[in-house]
Amino acid sequence: MSLKTYITEYLGKYLLTTLEMVGITLLIGAVIGTILGSLLYITRKSKKKWVQVLYKVLDFIVGLIRSFPFYILIFVLLPFTRLLGLRAMSNEGFIVPLTIAAIPFIGKIIEGSLIEVNEGVVEAATSLGLSPWQIITRVVLREALPSIVSGITLSLITLIGYSAMSGAVGADSLGSFAYNFGMISYDTAAMLYAVGTIVILVVLVQTIGNFIYKLVK
Amino acid sequence: MIVFEHVKKTFKSKNNIVSAINDVSLTIEDGEIFGLVGQSGAGKSTLLRTINQLEKIDSGSILVNGVDVSTLKGKALRDFRKGIAMIFQHFSIMETQTVYQNIALPLVCEHWKRKDIDARVHELAEIVGLTEKLQSKPRELSGGQKQRVAIARSLALNPKILLCDEATSALDPITTDSILDLLKKINKDLGITIIIVTHQMEVIKSACKRIAILKDGNLLEVGETDDLFLSSSSALKTLVVEDEIVPTTGKNIKLYFPKTCTAESIITKMARDLNCDFSIVWGKLEKFQELVLGTLIINVSEENFDRVIEYLGKTDVRVEIIEGGDR
Numbered sequence: 001m002s003l004k005t006y007i008t009e010y011l012g013k014y015l016l017t018t019l020e021m022v023g024i025t026l027l028i029g030a031v032i033g034t035i036l037g038s039l040l041y042i043t044r045k046s047k048k049k050w051v052q053v054l055y056k057v058l059d060f061i062v063g064l065i066r067s068f069p070f071y072i073l074i075f076v077l078l079p080f081t082r083l084l085g086l087r088a089m090s091n092e093g094f095i096v097p098l099t100i101a102a103i104p105f106i107g108k109i110i111e112g113s114l115i116e117v118n119e120g121v122v123e124a125a126t127s128l129g130l131s132p133w134q135i136i137t138r139v140v141l142r143e144a145l146p147s148i149v150s151g152i153t154l155s156l157i158t159l160i161g162y163s164a165m166s167g168a169v170g171a172d173s174l175g176s177f178a179y180n181f182g183m184i185s186y187d188t189a190a191m192l193y194a195v196g197t198i199v200i201l202v203v204l205v206q207t208i209g210n211f212i213y214k215l216v217k
Numbered sequence: 218m219i220v221f222e223h224v225k226k227t228f229k230s231k232n233n234i235v236s237a238i239n240d241v242s243l244t245i246e247d248g249e250i251f252g253l254v255g256q257s258g259a260g261k262s263t264l265l266r267t268i269n270q271l272e273k274i275d276s277g278s279i280l281v282n283g284v285d286v287s288t289l290k291g292k293a294l295r296d297f298r299k300g301i302a303m304i305f306q307h308f309s310i311m312e313t314q315t316v317y318q319n320i321a322l323p324l325v326c327e328h329w330k331r332k333d334i335d336a337r338v339h340e341l342a343e344i345v346g347l348t349e350k351l352q353s354k355p356r357e358l359s360g361g362q363k364q365r366v367a368i369a370r371s372l373a374l375n376p377k378i379l380l381c382d383e384a385t386s387a388l389d390p391i392t393t394d395s396i397l398d399l400l401k402k403i404n405k406d407l408g409i410t411i412i413i414v415t416h417q418m419e420v421i422k423s424a425c426k427r428i429a430i431l432k433d434g435n436l437l438e439v440g441e442t443d444d445l446f447l448s449s450s451s452a453l454k455t456l457v458v459e460d461e462i463v464p465t466t467g468k469n470i471k472l473y474f475p476k477t478c479t480a481e482s483i484i485t486k487m488a489r490d491l492n493c494d495f496s497i498v499w500g501k502l503e504k505f506q507e508l509v510l511g512t513l514i515i516n517v518s519e520e521n522f523d524r525v526i527e528y529l530g531k532t533d534v535r536v537e538i539i540e541g542g543d544r
Contacts, residue, residue: 120305120308124309125322127271127302128298128371128374130295130322131295138322138325143312
């Protein structure tokens with residue numbers, strides 16, 4: 001495959017589907033992941049016995065999903081995807097396992113960022129008479145923002161990596177293109193084009209991530 | 218007024234129970250600058266933190282302007298805390314937010330109007346002297362400036378009481394002085410009761426009108442700072458590590474000069490009246506808020522010792538015999 005054919009006929013379509021599935025996943029994953037991460041943070045710090053049990057349960061579920069090899073998770077979740085009324089073997093269907101994998105991943109990253117927030121600042125906020133909700137939203141999450149941005153950047157790059165497995169359910173992405181057109185059809189050039197595109201994409205994501213990090217710090 | 222009555226608090230760890238506060242009763246008056254002093258582990262920080270319930274007590278009661286604080290919960294406790302400011306050793310301001318945003322935090326959380334917040338933040342910045350730095354991030358500030366931000370933030374909601382938890386311990390001596398000056402100004406101008414936890418002798422002398430000395434969770438002594446220093450209180454001694462190098466021959470006598478008399482006249486007059494010699498080992502002047510007090514150590518021979526003591530007994534000078542020069 002010539003570079004010209006790749007650019008004119010394939011690049012646009014596969015880049016777009018990749019960005020779309022990863023983008024939607026990140027959006028849902030970041031929102032739910034932030035809530036999950038905050039919940040892990042709050043329950044972890046609580047002194048109440050039953051809340052500590054709740055943390056253990058939550059943490060176990062998160063660990064369980066995270067330890068599933070993604071390739072297997074895709075197939076395990078096929079019935080669930082159909083239950084949601086989506087076509088399992090499609091681009092939109094692939095978003096489901098990708099999101100399910102992203103939520104605990106991002107959740108754990110957010111939890112880690114929140115724990116790093118100086119306990120003294122939390123104490124000062126308490127002494128100012130802020131409510132627990134205000135402490136989380138106005139102090140802890142804001143103070144953790146640079147670290148969260150780094151974490152989200154890392155998550156996005158991981159998701160781009162995961163998207164390569166979309167070929168497993170017949171969905172299209174740059175990764176699946178590299179596999180199908182490159183590996184399977186012995187077209188080394190096609191594989192290099194796709195991999196090259198992913199490399200540029202990842203570098204771009206990292207650069208933008210670093211820029212936002214500097215902005216919020 | 219803050220009244221501690223038989224306050225007790227223990228910390229339980231896996232293996233043992235540590236008594237952090239052991240039956241402390243104490244009254245702190247409105248508008249004073251009060252020091253809670255002691256070595257680390259004395260329980261002074263814990264005692265301070267019980268006032269705004271960052272630490273719960275096991276028994277006893279703490280009345281702040283008539284309110285029993287240990288009974289407060291939820292919203293009532295949060296509203297109560299808004300009336301009690303607190304600053305910390307490591308400043309505890311938000312690193313990601315500007316000075317302005319840090320000071321505005323309590324106001325934003327109280328849903329103040331933007332215009333009112335702006336006016337109040339500028340007013341507070343004026344008090345602490347940070348008007349030029351409002352748009353700076355904390356990492357661009359010195360330690361003293363960070364503490365000023367914390368002070369401005371703590372004052373935002375017009376508290377009646379300001380708790381200082383080792384607030385100057387991370388600062389150099391000059392910055393410490395400037396922060397203490399600010400605290401004294403706040404105390405005087407705004408009439409805020411200030412309670413200072415510290416192990417720094419300089420802070421006690423410079424700022425605290427009265428102090429309570431704590432050791433291992435017990436309250437050893439409460440009193441006016443200068444009186445405690447003058448009476449060479451044994452409790453206070455546990456705090457000061459003084460390397461007093463004194464001669465090993467003869468007798469060493471330490472003299473404390475109270476507010477009413479000055480050093481030199483007594484010493485020279487004694488030499489004339491008794492017609493005896495003694496050497497002056499060392500002496501120093503110490504400042505307590507506005508008051509200057511002196512201490513002096515003299516060395517006399519064994520044969521003159523009784524005469525000197527008798528002579529000094531008739532004056533206002535307080536006398537302490539320093540045992541053994543080679544300690």
